[in-house]
Each structure stands twice: as C-alpha cells, then as structure tokens.
Amino acid sequence: MVEQAGAAPDVKDDDERLSRAFAALGDPIRRDLVVRLAEADATVSELAAPYDVTVQAISKHVRVLEDAGLVTKTKDAQRRSVHLEDNVLxxxxxxxxxxxxxxxxxxxxxxxxxxxxxxxxxxxxxxxxxxxxxxxxxxx
Amino acid sequence: MVEQAGAAPDVKDDDERLSRAFAALGDPIRRDLVVRLAEADATVSELAAPYDVTVQAISKHVRVLEDAGLVTKTKDAQRRSVHLEDNVLxxxxxxxxxxxxxxxxxxxxxxxxxxxxxxxxxxxxxxxxxxxxxxxxxxx
DNA sequence: CGCTTGTTCAACCATGAGGTTGAAGATAGG
DNA sequence: CCTATCTTCAACCTCATGGTTGAACAAGCG
Known part of the structure; x- marks a missing residue:
C-alpha cells in the first residue's frame, strides 16, 4: 500500500479523504447516523437500535464513517461511544x-x-x- | 421521470437528491469534472480529453452528475455543453x-x-x- | 448523398458495497 | 471462573458501479 505520508500534507491524501467523506454521506443511513451523532455521542448498539438491519451492518457503517474521518471511536472500554468530528465536514x-x-x-x-x-x-x-x-x- | 413538484417539497425527494449528490462527488473523476465545469461549460468530449478512459465512461459520469442535479445539459444541438448548477451544491x-x-x-x-x-x-x-x-x- | 464527429445505448465484465449469518474477542458482573 | 453483553471479524450473497467494446443515433459538411 502507499502509506508514506512522511511530512508533506499531500494533496493526494486530501483527495482520498474527500472521496471517502462524500461517498460516506452518500448513504442515507450513514447520513442519519451523522444527524443523530450531531445531537449526542452514542454507542454502536444504540445507533443500531432504530433501524431494522443487524448491528453488524451498522458497525460497518460506523467504520466507513470512521475511515472517512467523520467520526472517532473513544476506546474507553466502558462506554465505547462514537463521536462526530467536524473538521472533515x-x-x-x-x-x-x-x-x-x-x-x-x-x-x-x-x-x-x-x-x-x-x-x-x-x-x-x-x-x-x-x-x-x-x-x-x-x-x- | 418524477418531475411533478406540485406543492409539497417532499423530504423523501430531497433525501434522495442528497444521496445522489454526495455519492456523485464521492468519485474523484466526477469531482474533477465539477472543478473544471466551475471554470467553464464544456462538452462531453472536451471533458473526456484529459483522462485516459473512454468517452463513454465520461458520458456515464456526466449522466450521474446530471441525475444528481449537479449539472444540466443544454441540448443546443450546436454545442451540447454541460453546465454546472449550484443549487444542489x-x-x-x-x-x-x-x-x-x-x-x-x-x-x-x-x-x-x-x-x-x-x-x-x-x-x-x-x-x-x-x-x-x-x-x-x-x-x- | 455519404462521410466525419460527437454522443449515447446495449451487453458485458470485474470489483466493491451493503446486507446477512455465525463465531470470535473483550469486558463488566455474578 | 463462568456468563452475559457489546463489538468486530470472516465468509458469503446480491446488486450497483465503473470500466470496456461495439453499434446506433444525430448533425454538420464535403
């Protein structure tokens, strides 16, 4: 893989991030997740509750958002909540x-x-x- | 063609449009097309020139942008140019x-x-x- | 008319994305 | 330690997407 990223901010990376971010928000469920995370942090299971898809599917969605840099997961062990980051937005x-x-x-x-x-x-x-x-x- | 738009703005449609629009900009080529269309209107063949993919592929990309409402095609017959629309943006x-x-x-x-x-x-x-x-x- | 150019349509192919089921890691609590 | 809960990993299925080639459709022009 091309994971150099030494010192230069690299336009390529920004482009990649933008692609991931836009694509991530292209899915209505993920967009809804963002809406709800704007209100409050939440765990994956909490996020999954309203939808009639499996928790695994939501976990995948969250991961997509995470890869896009739109959310972060606080690995607090206690309450592993998902947090909306606004810089990519x-x-x-x-x-x-x-x-x-x-x-x-x-x-x-x-x-x-x-x-x-x-x-x-x-x-x-x-x-x-x-x-x-x-x-x-x-x-x- | 669901071009009714009688009185209700219909949230469902907006959601669909947002999905299409975000997904459309999730592709680097299409994002680049938007960048170039921000500078000037252009025909499909002009748009296709810089890339090493076929014209048909670019035609498809333009259609995706069009379905998202991001661009319109002026069917001028003469110069069928693609035009960037800013309302969806x-x-x-x-x-x-x-x-x-x-x-x-x-x-x-x-x-x-x-x-x-x-x-x-x-x-x-x-x-x-x-x-x-x-x-x-x-x-x- | 016949040709050239620009655009799109139609099949087709490969890959990726969203979904499922099933099982495996962690982590708190009994 | 064992168990219940939460989360993720793995394999699999299906379908949309981005790309190709080849042909058709339009429009100017020799």
Whole structure:
C-alpha cells in the first residue's frame, strides 16, 4: 500500500479523504447516523437500535464513517461511544463552496457582460459558453 | 421521470437528491469534472480529453452528475455543453453546516459545563455522553 | 448523398458495497 | 471462573458501479 505520508500534507491524501467523506454521506443511513451523532455521542448498539438491519451492518457503517474521518471511536472500554468530528465536514463545505463561488462569480460576470452587450447593441462574445448560458436565462 | 413538484417539497425527494449528490462527488473523476465545469461549460468530449478512459465512461459520469442535479445539459444541438448548477451544491453545504453547527454548539455547551463543574467541584451530569466526552478531553 | 464527429445505448465484465449469518474477542458482573 | 453483553471479524450473497467494446443515433459538411 502507499502509506508514506512522511511530512508533506499531500494533496493526494486530501483527495482520498474527500472521496471517502462524500461517498460516506452518500448513504442515507450513514447520513442519519451523522444527524443523530450531531445531537449526542452514542454507542454502536444504540445507533443500531432504530433501524431494522443487524448491528453488524451498522458497525460497518460506523467504520466507513470512521475511515472517512467523520467520526472517532473513544476506546474507553466502558462506554465505547462514537463521536462526530467536524473538521472533515469543514473540509467538505470548503471544497464545495470554493467551486460553487467560482461558478457563481463566473455567472454574474457573464450576466454583466450580457447586460453590457444588450446596451451596446452587439459585441461578439469570445466564449462559446456565453451563448449557451444566455439561452438558459440563469435562474436566480 | 418524477418531475411533478406540485406543492409539497417532499423530504423523501430531497433525501434522495442528497444521496445522489454526495455519492456523485464521492468519485474523484466526477469531482474533477465539477472543478473544471466551475471554470467553464464544456462538452462531453472536451471533458473526456484529459483522462485516459473512454468517452463513454465520461458520458456515464456526466449522466450521474446530471441525475444528481449537479449539472444540466443544454441540448443546443450546436454545442451540447454541460453546465454546472449550484443549487444542489447549496443544498449540500446547507445539510452539512446544519449538523456541523449543531455538534459544534453542543461541544461548546459541554465545555462550558465542564468548566463550571470544575469550579463547583461536583454536579452530577445527567447525560451519559457527558462522561464520555469528559474522558476524551475534547481536542480544541 | 455519404462521410466525419460527437454522443449515447446495449451487453458485458470485474470489483466493491451493503446486507446477512455465525463465531470470535473483550469486558463488566455474578 | 463462568456468563452475559457489546463489538468486530470472516465468509458469503446480491446488486450497483465503473470500466470496456461495439453499434446506433444525430448533425454538420464535403
């Protein structure tokens, strides 16, 4: 396996983490687990109670969340509770917002250009995408 | 095609959309497609160019993104470009932030409680999770 | 019309993911 | 020590997913 990770934060690792995290939240049960863990820490058996699947299945789900860095297991022996970590959630919103904003900025820039063109009468658009977007009429 | 959307926003549909969206971004190629689409609209063949997989594979990826509501295809016939939609991205950040904030609020509430207990000397905690969190010592 | 280009559809294959059952480790309590 | 409880490991099944190849469908263009 490629488990070097000496000193560099390694973009590759972040990408891997993002993949795991997004994929993890792609499952409705796991998303529900996160919702419940946002309210309070809980053990695996507690987490498993509401669903009509086996405890093992939930244990697997928790492990997936753990591998994604979304939760940690306190190996307290007493009460082995699962705890929601928020840093990876931050990473996810960071990723999404970055590109959403970029797209948004591009759209408003484009709207401005269209307005200008509309006023001027005609100025050939360099970007072919401009045409497409114009036709679609940018909802909000 | 379940495109009714009469009056009720239907939580079920939103859940489905979230599942599709998160799962869609769980794949590194699809995430990369989103990154590139944030810069500019592009056709399927343009999108496929950089990767060493077949165009059909990328077409499938685009379809997955489309089913998730993350992109739309302008059937312009001329230049059938793929366009990034930001509303589902908003939905995703909305979901994440909601529960991240809830967890965060809980943690700071807990820190305050612990500080108070430390000052008072002893006040029986009603919540079992409190014990677990106390033992873990809440990193930052 | 016939060709080239872009896109998707259809089968098919391999792998991974979610689920099950069954048994094995830990750990508190009798 | 023995037992009950919680959790995970292992093997297995099924089906979705990402990839391939090959053909079909559309649209411009010589």
């Amino acid at each position: 931050d990473m996810m919103t960071g990723w999404i917002e970055r590109y959403r904003r970029q797209a948004e900025a591009r759209y408003s820039r484009l709207d401005a250009l269209l307005a200008e063109m509309d006023a001027d009468g005609r100025t050939g658009p360099a970007d072919p995408a401009t045409e497409a977007n114009k036709k679609r009429g940018r909802a909000s | 908003d939905m995703m950040t909305g979901w994440i932030e909601r529960y991240r904030r809830q967890a965060e609020a809980r943690y700071s509430r807990l820190d305050a409680l612990l500080a108070e207990m430390d000052a008072d000397g002893r006040t029986g905690p009603a919540d079992p999770a409190t014990e677990a969190n106390k033992k873990r010592g809440r990193a930052s």
